[in-house]
Amino acid sequence: MIHLSWLDLTLAASLLVLLMLLCVVLGLAAMNRRILIAAIRTVVQLLALAWVLKWLFAQAAPGWVALIASVMMLAAGYEVMGRQQRRFRGWWGYGMGAGAIFSSSFVITLFTLLVLIQADPWYMPQYAIPLLGMQLGNTMNGISLGLDRLTQSAWQQKEVIEARLMLGQSWHETIADIRRDSIRTGLIPIVNAMAAAGLITLPGMMTGQILAGSPPLEAVKYQILIMFLIATGTGFGTVLAVFLGAKRLFDERERLCLHRLK
Incomplete structure (x- = not known):
């Protein structure tokens, strides 16, 4: 399995920045706040889940x-x-x-x-x-x-x-x-x-x-x-x-x- 680095994830996140810029151009700047909050929730929730699952798998x-x-x-x-x-x-x-x-x-x-x-x-x-x-x-x-x-x-x-x-x-x-x-x-x-x-x-x-x-x-x-x-x-x-x-x-x-x- 090919492992991803944090740099890879940062590059993927930069694509979201391009999407947010497009929203500004199209007059949808209000969507950027929702996109940003959703992205932050994705990172925080999945990282927390990874730690919880790692501990949970060890406990069973x-x-x-x-x-x-x-x-x-x-x-x-x-x-x-x-x-x-x-x-x-x-x-x-x-x-x-x-x-x-x-x-x-x-x-x-x-x-x-x-x-x-x-x-x-x-x-x-x-x-x-x-x-x-x-x-x-x-x-x-x-x-x-x-x-x-x-x-x-x-x-x-x-x-x-x-x-x-x-x-x-x-x-x-x-x-x-x-x-x-x-x-x-x-x-x-x-x-x-x-x-x-x-x-x-x-x-x-x-x-x-x-x-x-x-x-x-x-x-x-x-x-x-x-x-x-x-x-x-x-x-x-x-x-x-x-x-x-x-x-x-x-x-x-x-x-x-x-x-x-x-």
Whole structure:
């Protein structure tokens, strides 16, 4: 494996500077702050993760693995809430995304470790943490997109929804089209990723294994496994979050409650 120097990373960072200059030329200087913050977060978070994983791999204790996994899922739930333009007020704003992420990503990862990979011990951090991380990242994106489309569409179409309610339709019927569209929106990224894998793009895990010296066929098998698991986790998580969100938009008397959104 070819090792990268800090100079290599500095040269890569200089490309971001070129991007920021382009943003200034195009009148998008306001984006530079977001780009800079995102770049700093990338460096700090990944370096911190490297040190944590190095220590965690040496310990291989189930309690520490569970703690790291819990922190990752809680952070993913917070990111889901933060990425929505109109999010639910109170505990629902956080709990809905976090609950859907836990119910899908954690269960899928546990199934993978116990049944498919059969690592010994099953909580081996070299497998558990990367698998959970890949699940969380994609599931988080799907849930964020699905909930954002749900709340935005409900807000924009409130007159249509209320008119249908007055005509005698149930809340389930009035929100059905929006709910289906929201689920479809959440699934689009992972469906596109699967369709493009191997033909247009080389998925990250497979590329990393090949660069590390693994046989291409073995890397491909792992990538296929991961893609299927990610698609399943993203799908179940998005469906659960959108259904919970749709229900939350109505009260027990089936009235549209947009005041529950910020």
